[in-house]
Amino acid sequence: MIRLLFWIAIIALAVWLWRSFKAPKAQPPRATGDTLPMVRCAHCGVHLPGDRALAGGANWYCSRAHLEQGPAPRDH
Numbered sequence: 001m002i003r004l005l006f007w008i009a010i011i012a013l014a015v016w017l018w019r020s021f022k023a024p025k026a027q028p029p030r031a032t033g034d035t036l037p038m039v040r041c042a043h044c045g046v047h048l049p050g051d052r053a054l055a056g057g058a059n060w061y062c063s064r065a066h067l068e069q070g071p072a073p074r075d076h
């Protein structure tokens with residue numbers, strides 16, 4: 001019985017090692033998005049880069065239409 005558990009552990013270790021060798025390239029690069037500050041439209045709640053947003057007072061808006069309509073009454 002101990003011998004069986006020993007082999008299960010060896011196989012599990014081998015599978016884990018095999019996966020850890022194949023896995024590292026599967027991680028998606030997260031370079032984009034970290035440098036640009038993301039702001040939230042106060043009207044519709046969409047997130048967009050700060051350089052594309054329109055400032056209206058203390059709030060940010062995704063478009064001129066939402067800037068003119070102002071912040072949404074219900075913020076969730």
Ligand SMILES: [Zn+2]
Pocket residue numbers: 041042043044045046061062063066
């Ligand atoms: Zn908007």
